[in-house]
Amino acid sequence: MASISNDPNGRKRIQFVAPDESRKTIRLGKIDRKSTESICRHVEALLGAKIGAQPIPRDTAVWLSSIATTLYDKLATAELIEARPEADNPNAFTLGAFIDAYLAQRDDLKPNTLASFRQARISLVKYFGEDRAIQRINAGEAEEWAAMLRKEYAPATVANFVKKARQLFGQACRKQMIKENPFESVRVPSQVNKSREEFITRETIARVINAAPNPEWRAIIGLARYAGLRTPSETLALKWTSIDWQRDRLTVFSPKLEHLPSGGFRTLPMVPKLRAILAGAFDAAEEGSIFVINRYRNGTQNLRTQFLRIIRNAGIEPWGKLFHNLRSSLETEWTQDIPLHVVAEWLGNTPKVATAHYLQVRDCDFERVLKSGAENGAREAQNAAQQATAAYRSDSRNRSETREIFDEMPVFAGNDGESEYAPQESNL
Numbered sequence: 001m002a003s004i005s006n007d008p009n010g011r012k013r014i015q016f017v018a019p020d021e022s023r024k025t026i027r028l029g030k031i032d033r034k035s036t037e038s039i040c041r042h043v044e045a046l047l048g049a050k051i052g053a054q055p056i057p058r059d060t061a062v063w064l065s066s067i068a069t070t071l072y073d074k075l076a077t078a079e080l081i082e083a084r085p086e087a088d089n090p091n092a093f094t095l096g097a098f099i100d101a102y103l104a105q106r107d108d109l110k111p112n113t114l115a116s117f118r119q120a121r122i123s124l125v126k127y128f129g130e131d132r133a134i135q136r137i138n139a140g141e142a143e144e145w146a147a148m149l150r151k152e153y154a155p156a157t158v159a160n161f162v163k164k165a166r167q168l169f170g171q172a173c174r175k176q177m178i179k180e181n182p183f184e185s186v187r188v189p190s191q192v193n194k195s196r197e198e199f200i201t202r203e204t205i206a207r208v209i210n211a212a213p214n215p216e217w218r219a220i221i222g223l224a225r226y227a228g229l230r231t232p233s234e235t236l237a238l239k240w241t242s243i244d245w246q247r248d249r250l251t252v253f254s255p256k257l258e259h260l261p262s263g264g265f266r267t268l269p270m271v272p273k274l275r276a277i278l279a280g281a282f283d284a285a286e287e288g289s290i291f292v293i294n295r296y297r298n299g300t301q302n303l304r305t306q307f308l309r310i311i312r313n314a315g316i317e318p319w320g321k322l323f324h325n326l327r328s329s330l331e332t333e334w335t336q337d338i339p340l341h342v343v344a345e346w347l348g349n350t351p352k353v354a355t356a357h358y359l360q361v362r363d364c365d366f367e368r369v370l371k372s373g374a375e376n377g378a379r380e381a382q383n384a385a386q387q388a389t390a391a392y393r394s395d396s397r398n399r400s401e402t403r404e405i406f407d408e409m410p411v412f413a414g415n416d417g418e419s420e421y422a423p424q425e426s427n428l
Contacts, residue, residue: 002043004036012036013140014043019051024078025140028071029180039071046080056081070179073136083136093177095137096121096130102171110255120164123149134169135178142182155189162188196320197360200225200329202273204316211314215281216295220303221310223292224326226274228347230254231323232303238292240282248275254348268346328358335359 002016014026014036026043028036045060056064064072064081076083099121103114127145128137142165149158166183173181205225212218223229223238227250234254242251248270258264270278281292296303304322311318319325327347331354334343340351349358 001047002040004040014040016043016047018047018079026074026078027138027140043075043080046075050080069135073133074138077136077138077141083133093134093172094131095128095134096125098134098172098177099124099168102168110258116160117164117168120161120168123161124165124168134172137169137182139180139182139185142186146186150189159188162186196325197328198319198321198325199332199360199362200319200325205326207314207316208311209277211310213310214295215277215284216293217306217310218277219281219292220296221307221326222274222277224323225330226271226277227252227268228327228330230256230327230348232296234348236291236293236297239290240285240292241290243270243278243292245275248272252348257348266346266348328360331358332360332362 002014005013005015007013010030012028012031012033014028016024018024026039028039042060042063045057048054049056049060064075072081073083075081099117103109103117103121106114106117109117124145127148128141145165146158146162149161153161162183166181166186169178169181169183172178202225205221209218209221212221220231220235223235224231229235229238229252233256234252237253237255238250242253243249244251249267250270251265251267254264254266256264257266278292285292286294291297296306307322308318311322321328331343331347334346335354340354344351344354347354347358
C-alpha cells in the first residue's frame with residue numbers, strides 16, 4: 001500500500017494513496033534504508049487502520065509516542081493521524097500570527113516591499129490556513145503551493161511569492177522555531193520575460209512628448225526615455241537642486257537602492273533633448289518649487305492610465321510595460337557605444353541585471369552586422385583583386401627578366417641539332 005522512493009543525494013520519501021484516492025507523500029530527507037523501511041511499515045499500519053476504521057496497532061501506537069515532532073507532524077499532515085494539540089507543542093506558531101509578527105518588526109521595509117510581503121501572506125494563508133502551525137508545513141506541501149501558483153500567476157509573480165515565503169521561513173529557522181525551511185528546495189521560476197520587450201524609438205517618443213498635456217508630463221516621459229529613471233519612484237524624488245545645468249548632469253536618488261553604500265544616489269549625463277524638456281518644465285514651475293514633478297505627487301494619481309491616454313492621443317498603439325520599456329530602450333541604445341559597466345552605473349543596476357532585464361536585440365543589430373559583413377566581403381574581394389594584380393605584375397616582370405637572361409645566354413648546338421638553353425614558350 002505504501003512505497004519507498006529514492007531522491008537525489010540519498011533522500012527518501014514514502015508515497016501512498018489515501019482513502020479519498022488522493023496521492024500523499026511523506027518526505028523523510030536523508031535517512032538509511034532500514035529506518036525508511038521501518039517507517040514505511042508503520043505508515044501501512046496507520047493507513048490500514050484508517051481505511052478499516054480500526055484502532056492503531058499497539059506496536060505502531062508505541063512507535064508514535066517515541067518519534068520526533070517533525071516526523072509526527074508529517075504523518076499528521078498526510079492525514080494518517082490527528083495533529084497533536086497545540087498545548088503539547090509549546091513552540092508552535094500559527095502561520096498568520098508568525099507573518100504578522102515578522103512584518104511588525106521590519107520597520108525598515110520600503111512600502112512596495114511591504115506590499116509584496118502582504119500579497120505573499122494572502123496566498124500562503126489562503127492555501128495553508130491562518131491557524132496552521134508553521135512546524136506542520138512540509139517541503140511537499142510547499143512544492144504543491146508553488147505548483148498551484150504557476151497555474152494562476154505569471155512566472156515573475158510566482159518567483160516573488162516563493163522568495164518571500166523562503167525569506168519568512170528562513171527567519172523561523174534562524175529563530176529555531178522550525179528545523180528546516182520547507183520552501184528552500186522550491187524552484188524559483190525565471191523572472192526574465194522577453195516577450196513584452198519593445199524598443200521605443202526616439203521618433204516615437206518625440207510624438208508622445210508632443211502630445212503631453214503640460215511641461216510636467218513632458219518631463220516625466222523625457223526622464224524615463226532620455227535618462228532611464230524608474231517611474232514613479234525616482235522621477236518623483238528628483239529635485240531642481242539635483243540638476244547641474246553647467247555640467248549637464250543629473251543626480252538621481254533611488255529609494256530602492258538606499259541600502260547600498262552609495263545611499264541610493266547616482267549621477268548620469270543630461271542629454272540635450274532632456275535638457276530642453278527640463279528647462280521648459282523649470283520655466284513653467286511655480287515659484288519656490290522643490291521637486292521637478294509636483295502636480296502628480298498625490299498617491300491617488302495613476303500615471304499609467306494617464307500615460308496610456310497620452311500615447312493614444314499621439315496616434316500610437318500603446319506598448320507593454322510602459323515605463324520599463326522606455327528605460328530598457330535607453331540602456332540598449334547607450335550600450336551600443338558606451339561600455340556596459342558605465343551604463344549600468346548611470347542607470348543604477350548591474351551588468352547582470354541589465355543583460356537579463358533591460359538590454360534588447362533590435363532589427364538594426366542584424367542589419368548592422370549584415371552590412372558590416374557585406375562591406376568586409378567587398379573589402380576582402382578588393383584586397384584579393386589587388387593582390388592578384390600585384391602578383392600578375394610581379395610575374396610579368398619575372399618573365400620579362402627571364403627572357404632577357406635567356407636572350408643574353410650563348411647558344412650551343414645540341415646533338416639533335418636544336419639550340420640548348422633556348423627559351424621554351426610552353427614553360428614561360
